[in-house]
Amino acid sequence: MSVYSFYIFDRHTECIYSKRFTQQPSPPRTTSSTLRNGTTVPPSLRQANKDSDDAKLVFGTVFSLRRMCRQLGGVDDQFLSYRTAEYKLHYLETPTQLRLVLLTSPQVGNMRTVLHQIWATLFVEYVVKSPLAPTEHTGGKGVGNELFEGGLERFMEAVFRPQQQQQQ
């Protein structure tokens, strides 16, 4: 019962917020990888590339699945979640086409209310209502402020940690 990562995409299909709750494994090699033309890529840059690539992959997956659900179930059908053997992806779309995506362990139940609460009590309160945040969060500007990040971490702790402590 743990949460792995969390993404927010806006209606311009851009990732405006992403957060990883687990450490990604560092590559076991001691030498950094080389691109085709011989330049070396430092591990930090590689990780950043991987993070942004992951966000793009997640968005593409979610977008295609949502379209598929609409095609099959009708216009009012909503894609809710999908599960693989390793993780479970939860999805919430707000009326302003803001997309919240949460990746957790597979045993987790329905996280729709959790996502809705994140949107309503954290995003709307600390990002939308912030007078310093722009209306369009291009490149994630204005989203990652302290109140939102802190609130999100506390919220995730409250939702996921009690189960972990019970298991231990």
Next chain:
Amino acid sequence: MWRKLKTGSGCFASFPPHSLIAAGVQNVLHGTWGSRYELHYSLTQHLDLLVRQGSPTSIMVVFALLIINKAGGLIYTRTFAPGLQKLDSNDYLILAGTFHGIHAISRSINPAPPPPPSSATSSNLSSSTTTSQPTTQAPPQPPSSTAGNPTRRRPHTTGIESLESSHFRLTCFQSPTGVKFLLFTSPEQPNTDVVVRRCYEMYGDYVMKNPFYSLEMPIRVEKFDRGVAGYLVRP
């Protein structure tokens, strides 16, 4: 809604769904042939019996079955009950190809942290290392985690197994040979993995063992159609 089950001796036992679900009653029925039919009602078995008998139409329905071959092409499509939008065959082909790609991507966005080194598996691999399915990107990603450790096997990361939407649930079973069985059911349908495995068994029996069936081609085997219809369509 009551459903009457007639036994051989002609005695009627009626099963109101709510009381049986609540009570989990075990009934013993005697048939004319002298054999005793014992119907054990556990919760899931009762629901299965309702499915087979044809309970209220709004719940527990199998909508459709799609089979996708290794390359992502659709080789079998069949709808059993209304509930999904009417799509023509072209749309189903596109849908199958799209899902095939998404299935591959969902393997590579695995965010789970690797288990401790004592276990035999680790996670976070790109999809190109595991199966024969084509990758959908050329990743500028870190090298595979088994590079420095030849004794650690590559983990078998799986793709989408089940997808939930407000009107249907999609269960995807991938056989070891890469054939995907997509089962579209209503969200309340229980035991979808059992159902899809039974479809896989029928595929093995009627399609694979058919000497005239060519691999990866559309399935035109009448026995398979009849078997699947008999199993998935409620009378």
